[in-house]
Amino acid sequence: MLRFTIHRILHVIPTLIAISIISFFIIQLPPGDFLTTQIASLEAQGESLDPAQLEALRVRYGIGEPFWVQYWKWISNIVLHGDFGLSFQYQRPVGGLISERLGLTVLLGLTTLVLTWAIALPAGVISAIRQHSAADYTISVLGFVALAVPNFLAALALAYIGFRFFGQSVGGLFSPEYVNAPWSLDRVLDLFGHLWIPVVVIALAGTAGIIRTTRANMLDELHKPYVTTARAKGLPEGRIIRKYPLRIALNPFVSTAGWNIPQIFDGEVIVATVLALGTTGPLLLGALRSQDMYLAGGIILIVAVLTVVGTFISDLLLAAVDPRVRFGKA
Amino acid sequence: MLRSRRRRRMAPVRAPRELAAVAVPAEELSEPDAILDVQNLRTTFRTDAGVVHAVDDVSLTVRRGRTTCIVGESGSGKSATARSIIQVVDNPGLVEGGRILFRADPDGPVHDLAALSATGDGIRSVRGGQIGLVFQEPMSALSPVHTIGNQIAEVLQLHTDLDPKAIRERVIAELEAVGIPRAAERVDSYTFQLSGGMRQRAMIAMALIARPALLIADEPTTALDVTTQAQILDLLAELKRELSMTMVFITHDLGVVAEIADDVVVMRHGKVLETGPVDQIFHDPQHLYTRELLASLPQREEAVTGAPSDEVPERVEVSDAVDTTVRHDDAAPSETPLLSIEGLRMEFESTSGTMFSRRTTSRIVAVNDVSLQIARGTTLGLVGESGCGKTTLGRCVMRAYRPTAGALHYDDGENATDLATLTTAQLRPYRRLVRMVFQDPYGSLNPRMTVREVIGEPLRVAGIAQGSELDDRVESMLERVGLRRDMASRYPHAFSGGERQRIGIARALITEPRLVVADEAVSALDVSVRTQILELLAELQDELGLTYLFISHDLSVVRKICDRVAVMYYGNLVEEGPAAAVFDDPQHGYTQALLSAVPVSDPRLRGTRPRVVYRPEEAA
Numbered sequence: 001m002l003r004f005t006i007h008r009i010l011h012v013i014p015t016l017i018a019i020s021i022i023s024f025f026i027i028q029l030p031p032g033d034f035l036t037t038q039i040a041s042l043e044a045q046g047e048s049l050d051p052a053q054l055e056a057l058r059v060r061y062g063i064g065e066p067f068w069v070q071y072w073k074w075i076s077n078i079v080l081h082g083d084f085g086l087s088f089q090y091q092r093p094v095g096g097l098i099s100e101r102l103g104l105t106v107l108l109g110l111t112t113l114v115l116t117w118a119i120a121l122p123a124g125v126i127s128a129i130r131q132h133s134a135a136d137y138t139i140s141v142l143g144f145v146a147l148a149v150p151n152f153l154a155a156l157a158l159a160y161i162g163f164r165f166f167g168q169s170v171g172g173l174f175s176p177e178y179v180n181a182p183w184s185l186d187r188v189l190d191l192f193g194h195l196w197i198p199v200v201v202i203a204l205a206g207t208a209g210i211i212r213t214t215r216a217n218m219l220d221e222l223h224k225p226y227v228t229t230a231r232a233k234g235l236p237e238g239r240i241i242r243k244y245p246l247r248i249a250l251n252p253f254v255s256t257a258g259w260n261i262p263q264i265f266d267g268e269v270i271v272a273t274v275l276a277l278g279t280t281g282p283l284l285l286g287a288l289r290s291q292d293m294y295l296a297g298g299i300i301l302i303v304a305v306l307t308v309v310g311t312f313i314s315d316l317l318l319a320a321v322d323p324r325v326r327f328g329k330a
Numbered sequence: 331m332l333r334s335r336r337r338r339r340m341a342p343v344r345a346p347r348e349l350a351a352v353a354v355p356a357e358e359l360s361e362p363d364a365i366l367d368v369q370n371l372r373t374t375f376r377t378d379a380g381v382v383h384a385v386d387d388v389s390l391t392v393r394r395g396r397t398t399c400i401v402g403e404s405g406s407g408k409s410a411t412a413r414s415i416i417q418v419v420d421n422p423g424l425v426e427g428g429r430i431l432f433r434a435d436p437d438g439p440v441h442d443l444a445a446l447s448a449t450g451d452g453i454r455s456v457r458g459g460q461i462g463l464v465f466q467e468p469m470s471a472l473s474p475v476h477t478i479g480n481q482i483a484e485v486l487q488l489h490t491d492l493d494p495k496a497i498r499e500r501v502i503a504e505l506e507a508v509g510i511p512r513a514a515e516r517v518d519s520y521t522f523q524l525s526g527g528m529r530q531r532a533m534i535a536m537a538l539i540a541r542p543a544l545l546i547a548d549e550p551t552t553a554l555d556v557t558t559q560a561q562i563l564d565l566l567a568e569l570k571r572e573l574s575m576t577m578v579f580i581t582h583d584l585g586v587v588a589e590i591a592d593d594v595v596v597m598r599h600g601k602v603l604e605t606g607p608v609d610q611i612f613h614d615p616q617h618l619y620t621r622e623l624l625a626s627l628p629q630r631e632e633a634v635t636g637a638p639s640d641e642v643p644e645r646v647e648v649s650d651a652v653d654t655t656v657r658h659d660d661a662a663p664s665e666t667p668l669l670s671i672e673g674l675r676m677e678f679e680s681t682s683g684t685m686f687s688r689r690t691t692s693r694i695v696a697v698n699d700v701s702l703q704i705a706r707g708t709t710l711g712l713v714g715e716s717g718c719g720k721t722t723l724g725r726c727v728m729r730a731y732r733p734t735a736g737a738l739h740y741d742d743g744e745n746a747t748d749l750a751t752l753t754t755a756q757l758r759p760y761r762r763l764v765r766m767v768f769q770d771p772y773g774s775l776n777p778r779m780t781v782r783e784v785i786g787e788p789l790r791v792a793g794i795a796q797g798s799e800l801d802d803r804v805e806s807m808l809e810r811v812g813l814r815r816d817m818a819s820r821y822p823h824a825f826s827g828g829e830r831q832r833i834g835i836a837r838a839l840i841t842e843p844r845l846v847v848a849d850e851a852v853s854a855l856d857v858s859v860r861t862q863i864l865e866l867l868a869e870l871q872d873e874l875g876l877t878y879l880f881i882s883h884d885l886s887v888v889r890k891i892c893d894r895v896a897v898m899y900y901g902n903l904v905e906e907g908p909a910a911a912v913f914d915d916p917q918h919g920y921t922q923a924l925l926s927a928v929p930v931s932d933p934r935l936r937g938t939r940p941r942v943v944y945r946p947e948e949a950a
Contacts, residue, residue, distance in 0.1 A: 222421075223420060223421065224470060225465055225466075225467060225470045225471040226470060226471055226472055226473045226474075228413070228418050228420065228465070228471070229463070229465060229471045229472065229473075229481075229533075229536075230473075230484075231418045231457065232416060232418050232457050232458060232462075232463040233457060233458035233484055233485045233488060233536070234343055234453075234454040234455060234456070234457035234458040234459060234485075234488045234489065235454070235484065235488065236343075236449075236454065237449050243476075244473050244476075247473075247475055247476075248473075248474070248475060321475070322475055323474070323475055323477075323520045324474055324475070324520070324522060327520070327522070327523065
């Protein structure tokens with residue numbers, strides 16, 4: 001297992017380097033550089049920048065120098081100093097911008113993830129065990145409806161319901177009076193009062209896929225001879241299902257479990273934008289629209305790195321739960 | 331890791347009240363010493379395609395302490411009957427009527443298992459505890475992601491009060507009892523780390539560990555090699571005697587029946603055709619169908635008298651060098667053989683074993699320096715256990731593999747070449763001269779192609795025929811293999827296994843080949859269908875002057891149809907000669923072991939032949 005882990009880590013490192021180069025390449029694509037854009041906008045406002053400061057920024061980001069030099073300055077600052085550069089739009093360090101939104105983003109992501117699975121997994125299993133029953137059809141129809149309704153539409157509808165019937169403020173994760181208030185029990189309750197809309201919208205939309213996959217996997221496994229063997233031992237039905245077919249039906253999910261990590265971080269851009277949530281999603285969208293290259297690049301890089309790391313974790317998890325992978329037989 | 335996670339202990343299952351509710355007076359058993367009395371059992375599968383009466387009014391009695399064999403071909407309902415007994419019929423099957431009277435103790439109460447709920451505690455306390463079940467394919471019948479120890483221990487958790495430590499000790503002891511060496515280590519292995527025979531032993535240990543009164547074995551040796559089958563049959567016979575249990579043994583193989591049965595039940599189309607003691611079934615069969623089944627058995631010697639004995643055959647160990655080939659006649663063939671294999675060697679690179687150490691590549695020698703000749707118009711049988719390299723040899727002849735070394739001299743009088751060295755392009759003309767019939771009639775036909783497309787494809791690809799000429803040839807080939815012309819536009823799913831194999835043969839023969847490699851071509855077929863296909867192959871050989879390389883693990887089939895036989899063992903050719911000479915006077919130790927493992931198809935001869943066990947000698 002140790003060798004396996006080391007082996008995988010050795011695979012991860014070149015992937016990470018390649019990914020960072022691609023991320024930087026993408027944020028470099030728009031014409032011009034952010035300093036010229038910034039100077040132009042400052043001059044438009046009738047202000048001017050201290051030439052010494054300008055020169056310092058030039059050296060700091062290697063502007064005007066070849067791609068590789070700029071890339072090296074960008075990535076070495078991130079790796080060595082945790083410095084993601086400066087957001088041109090906010091005039092603040094990118095690291096700070098992201099980290100202040102990180103808490104809410106992760107909270108939203110995790111609650112969504114947990115709710116999705118809490119609904120989808122039992123639904124998928126029931127759907128498979130009672131194939132062609134009323135329960136199966138109901139679950140399938142509801143899952144497809146949730147999948148088919150666009151997220152932003154559902155978000156708007158729920159926000160309207162929240163506003164019309166519960167008197168909640170529309171948009172954001174806090175009522176106006178709590179936005180800048182210090183943390184208190186009331187503020188937490190207010191947060192959860194707002195959080196349920198995006199969580200329900202995103203979670204329900206995600207269930208359909210998992211329900212269908214679980215159902216299909218379970219239907220494959222339920223008729224395998226080892227299930228009959230388990231039954232012939234005298235095991236109770238519930239335990240048979242949990243211990244044998246479900247265990248194997250979960251493998252495809254385990255092997256993609258790591259992909260949920262970047263999803264937790266990127267905070268569902270569309271829904272978050274529609275509901276004006278203070279997560280990283282709208283931040284990324286804004287950065288891309290205003291060519292805020294270091295902010296966009298930072299977020300893209302983090303998401304990409306999390307994807308690689310997530311895949312790595314998935315590989316380890318799969319080896320841990322499936323002996324066939326561990327012993328190289330599958 | 332996850333496996334060491336602590337689990338909440340399962341409470342043992344006991345259901346005295348539920349069992350009491352289905353108690354039946356002992357007088358209702360049709361025989362007083364019956365352990366199991368199935369009365370008018372009906373099991374039905376209701377599917378979209380219609381209702382199938384898998385078990386149709388079946389009555390049978392299993393007497394205590396005896397081995398009752400249920401014999402029948404696929405679809406006869408033998409398996410469904412066995413599974414109905416403990417209500418584990420596959421969905422959507424349902425036990426719809428009849429009674430299953432079961433009496434675990436000789437003087438105990440009689441319960442009607444059919445009256446119990448299929449998921450209730452009542453039937454659960456019987457399953458595994460009082461009736462054990464062994465399945466056909468131990469690989470798929472055991473979970474791949476749990477250790478065998480874990481899966482066996484479950485039975486004890488359910489049916490005893492032992493603590494985890496005692497359970498583990500019992501599991502190890504039981505694994506030892508079924509002949510698994512180093513049981514203390516193997517208890518923590520996964521199914522894919524064990525050989526087929528070891529897996530089946532583990533399965534038997536699981537079925538027996540709670541000491542059930544009745545063991546139901548559903549084709550337990552069908553997926554195993556003949557030598558492994560012999561070991562498992564001996565093991566079951568020994569265990570049955572030691573544990574004084576009763577066994578219901580389901581099989582399609584009459585040879586196995588002759589070897590182990592006390593009583594026989596012959597089933598067909600969900601109904602019981604004939605029941606009786608094994609001697610009567612084999613020597614005085616009443617039903618026509620039983621006689622047909624018996625007629626398909628090879629070489630039955632007459633005039634043996636005496637009752638079947640319960641003796642487990644004695645064991646004799648022999649050993650011989652693996653790399654010597656016994657050849658029965660050295661005389662050079664009078665004419666040039668169609669195919670002359672010289673020093674053929676096939677190696678595979680294997681990125682061995684684990685993901686942890688990818689770099690260790692090992693070399694597997696699948697075929698090691700094999701030389702063989704096949705004369706024109708004859709059939710060479712290639713026999714050996716799974717993994718012996720016989721299929722690899724066949725694929726080398728087909729040039730599906732490129733041999734590592736050696737020559738394949740092909741000479742049909744018009745074309746002569748060494749197939750082993752040709753490039754893909756050079757091989758093309760020979761692709762229609764050397765053809766293959768595959769084992770699995772289901773997997774080897776594309777379900778989305780009509781029979782016309784399947785059979786016509788080789789001709790179309792070779793550019794030999796097209797349009798109406800192609801259709802003509804396909805249709806006449808269909809007639810030749812015993813199918814109807816109008817079947818050409820159907821899809822493979824509309825055909826039975828035997829008909830599909832006929833389609834496979836038609837596909838092989840459409841290009842008018844000289845050499846046909848038949849790789850286990852009849853192994854997947856039922857006995858009666860097998861006989862028909864073998865007859866068809868023989869007819870076609872006479873008509874078309876075909877030469878067969880017949881690869882099979884089934885020695886009785888090889889003996890019946892082959893002119894010469896070659897025996898392989900772990901990539902080596904150990905014996906070769908005319909079929910009669912090899913079968914009647916085997917010289918090599920392995921051939922002797924292989925032949926002694928074939929069940930004798932006469933219960934009166936049971937236990938009379940010693941079981942030869944082969945141990946390979948260190949190469950000199």
